[in-house]
Amino acid sequence: MPDKIVINHATVRERADMLSFIALCAERGLEAVSIWGDEIDKVGEAEASKALAEAGLEVFGYNRIGPFDEAHLARAEAELERAARFEADHVFVFTGGLAPGERDLAAARSQCEATIAELLSIARRAGVKLALEPLHPMLFGDRTLLASLREANDLCDRLGEGIGLVVDVYHVWWDPQLRAEIERAGRAGRILGFHVNDWLVPTRHLLKDRGMMGDGVIDLPGIDRMVRDAGYRGPIEVEIFSDAWWQRDPAEVIDTAIARCRSIFPDACANEGALT
């Protein structure tokens, strides 16, 4: 029986295009993948869809809407409709950072919320869920305007149905409010995904030095318990942005990720059945 492990294509994207990535996941008996719109563009939507169907793979996460500049927002509706055609479980919202010259965080956050509200109404029409993923505070300003689970929960509370959040250990492991905010998200039934990787000490690059699970200092079983205790029953998604792992053979990377997940999350990987 397959494990409830999902690989995010970004983990191997430097050396595996979407079709190769799909084949690698299918060969290992995985049930679903998380994919990227720009990688669909490279191989063509028809080819990508056909490969997924033939491999019997569902789409878990779809990356992504954003950043919030004019060019990307103009494409949001088309992107959300494409995500719906791929029957993605959820579509990531990537806010991007501050506009050039912007320093007023209250204004930037307010504008960001207004944009998410607009995207949500499009997503509801398209029939897909939006996923907020708070990123690490070191990416605030440059890549995101949303850097805590608390804000993600606050936003979801205000925005209503059709939007939830994803817990990525890399971004939130340090947060003293981690357990409380995971519990809060769980009570609201809005935990859409659980991303794993690891925090290396020292970390040498803000974007491309994530670790393989087990190679860093994050208490992965502890956060997994928090997420499960909060009611999450979905898969574990492996998402590693790493120059070191990108250089390696994609098959080896995926095999290592699966082996680490089985070792670190034995309960979550114990054949709990199909995707929720």
Place this chain on the structure above:
Amino acid sequence: MPDKIVINHATVRERADMLSFIALCAERGLEAVSIWGDEIDKVGEAEASKALAEAGLEVFGYNRIGPFDEAHLARAEAELERAARFEADHVFVFTGGLAPGERDLAAARSQCEATIAELLSIARRAGVKLALEPLHPMLFGDRTLLASLREANDLCDRLGEGIGLVVDVYHVWWDPQLRAEIERAGRAGRILGFHVNDWLVPTRHLLKDRGMMGDGVIDLPGIDRMVRDAGYRGPIEVEIFSDAWWQRDPAEVIDTAIARCRSIFPDACANEGALT
């Protein structure tokens, strides 16, 4: 009349020893400096004390107690007594990161608090105040166990008299609870210092890529207002860890820092009188 600007020696430490640093600050009419114990060691305590006295410079911040390993904790009493001899306004607590193999953050945080409580009783005997400085979450695990103003306030609430906190814009500018936690610290009368620098986009290194005030995206006047509104009346301390600035002439760095402070914080630099 001198400005209420304090330069932290770390800003120029690669090319100016403590005696040169003192001379540079004195020549510019500054009233106080923030210093480092390891830099005192290099020139000798007698020489360092004499230079400060002759320059008429007070000591604002004293760096530092920690990291919390056996070797450093064994020296804590001597370090705090030395800080008292230098009549430092406050002494920084530098927790350091996780012990090797430690992943249990609740246990690590609890041990950290116990250590700070012990240091506080020594500091009270020595007659110096301790300053908690929450560092940026990207340094959590490696360099600190304290990465939010909220935790610093919580710790101070529990530990009682003789301990406060320092607001360093670099570490906290992104925090959605920034204003609330600064107000809370102000109400408790525990804001001991206000450190300025800037966040560069993109940031290329986790430790050594801070910007000069005005070169990044932090709303410096906005945070200055928060701190002043919360009742802080002390100096603005410039602390920039930057390979780029460390390579430049220390006099040029200090002159640039003073000019930027006068331009960005005109009210705070408007001859408000002596150090509080």
